[in-house]
Amino acid sequence: MYIAVTRTGGFAGITRKAELETTGRPDARQLTDLARAALTASRSPAPSGAPDAFHYEITIDGTTINLADSEVSEAGRALIQAVLSQDKS
Amino acid sequence: MTEMRATSAFCTIVPPHLLEQLARHEDPEVHHSARHSLALDAEHRDCRRLAIRSVVVPKPTLQPADSPQRTLYDARHHQGLPGIEVRAEGDRPSTDASVNRAYDGLGATFDFYLKAYGRHSVDGAGLPLHASVHYGEGYDNAFWNGSEMVFGDGDGKTFKDFTIPLEVIGHELTHGVTQYSANLTYDGQSGALNESVSDVFGSLIKQHALRQSAHDADWLIGEGLLETGVHGRALRSMKAPGTAYDDPRLGKDPQPAHMDHYVRTTDDNGGVHLNSGIPNHAFYLLATALGGYAWERAGRIWYDTLTGGKLPAGADFATFAQVTATAAQARYGDGEEKRAVLAAWAGVGVTPASHSSSVPHQSAAPEGAESAPQG
Numbered sequence: 449m450y451i452a453v454t455r456t457g458g459f460a461g462i463t464r465k466a467e468l469e470t471t472g473r474p475d476a477r478q479l480t481d482l483a484r485a486a487l488t489a490s491r492s493p494a495p496s497g498a499p500d501a502f503h504y505e506i507t508i509d510g511t512t513i514n515l516a517d518s519e520v521s522e523a524g525r526a527l528i529q530a531v532l533s534q535d536k537s
Numbered sequence: 538m539t540e541m542r543a544t545s546a547f548c549t550i551v552p553p554h555l556l557e558q559l560a561r562h563e564d565p566e567v568h569h570s571a572r573h574s575l576a577l578d579a580e581h582r583d584c585r586r587l588a589i590r591s592v593v594v595p596k597p598t599l600q601p602a603d604s605p606q607r608t609l610y611d612a613r614h615h616q617g618l619p620g621i622e623v624r625a626e627g628d629r630p631s632t633d634a635s636v637n638r639a640y641d642g643l644g645a646t647f648d649f650y651l652k653a654y655g656r657h658s659v660d661g662a663g664l665p666l667h668a669s670v671h672y673g674e675g676y677d678n679a680f681w682n683g684s685e686m687v688f689g690d691g692d693g694k695t696f697k698d699f700t701i702p703l704e705v706i707g708h709e710l711t712h713g714v715t716q717y718s719a720n721l722t723y724d725g726q727s728g729a730l731n732e733s734v735s736d737v738f739g740s741l742i743k744q745h746a747l748r749q750s751a752h753d754a755d756w757l758i759g760e761g762l763l764e765t766g767v768h769g770r771a772l773r774s775m776k777a778p779g780t781a782y783d784d785p786r787l788g789k790d791p792q793p794a795h796m797d798h799y800v801r802t803t804d805d806n807g808g809v810h811l812n813s814g815i816p817n818h819a820f821y822l823l824a825t826a827l828g829g830y831a832w833e834r835a836g837r838i839w840y841d842t843l844t845g846g847k848l849p850a851g852a853d854f855a856t857f858a859q860v861t862a863t864a865a866q867a868r869y870g871d872g873e874e875k876r877a878v879l880a881a882w883a884g885v886g887v888t889p890a891s892h893s894s895s896v897p898h899q900s901a902a903p904e905g906a907e908s909a910p911q912g
Binding site (some may be wrong): 454 | 616674677678679680681682683696699705708709712723731732735759772773787788804805806809810811
């Protein structure tokens, strides 16, 4: 499963992007479960959100969802953290 | 009595039953505003319903106090708001430095708006100020959620605690001021103006607290927020947009200072944190041209622009520029101030809109219209 996360917005205005392919990873099962849960919990389209709030774009095998920070589920938060931690910046 | 406006962007902050009560009040200043609001009520019912959904209705205060009503919460590293109350107005300092910095920053911001412009809190009517600290885990952000301020601790690698810079606190509360006045749409150029207004007053709040002149101020936003080892002084520079940081991990500060470098993007609501560099620099040029304390004439012109009722929610840079020139002339006449305003916009490549093209498409009443003067 291919998973990509882009975080935009925020007070700093700095965009962060990271992606990963679960195949061959020791945590593949966990990431796949999180991704499925995140997709299930998400609604669309993304609301405009609050000033300075983060926005996320999450792509999971060709399906892309957009979320305001306040709308991210627990599973979504865990997934975002796991993917963005791939990016060392 | 600004809480009784019925025609501004936040026409909805007083519920009808309360307006009816106020309309029967013996004080003519009170009942006149309430009766006027009620008369307009039907006309604005849709607006009222819309905004009530998104805004916490403040308790109206007929005579706003000249001191803040602060409450600090600890989110305890969760993302539920507001968290647990940890310091109320008048309480002794906490053992938590984040709580105390936020408490003091809310106080400095309240003090600034009252002393500089006679404004009582973010809504002009004494709105209690609420803030939550320790939001989320290693959370690299601070934001205004429509009714309170929220601060993360930072990740400890790139960012420190977001309560550290006073201008960050001032920036977030100014989003509240904007919400209750021009209510600039958070997208594209009006969104960049919303961001810029928060940077402008965030910086002025710091300058006011430090009694710095325009020439002494650092004009940085987020100064002291970057961890040791990150190559940068701050997140944004109003004096020299695009120069705040240049770091292997963060990249280079991408803010433009001139319309020639306006960034077209769909990210971040159309680059609201990028293109804010252009009006930020225009304000810097104005403030340094006029000299002295920047919150006095330059800040006053910007404040009049934001709260005067002539700025449409969807204003672009050219419209905003035109309203600043009008505001300068209204307050200071056709003199040095207005000339400096026009020169500042020319300096960033913005040509003020002509009067005919900048008429607001929806009427916005000036704050304080039909009411007693503030302060």
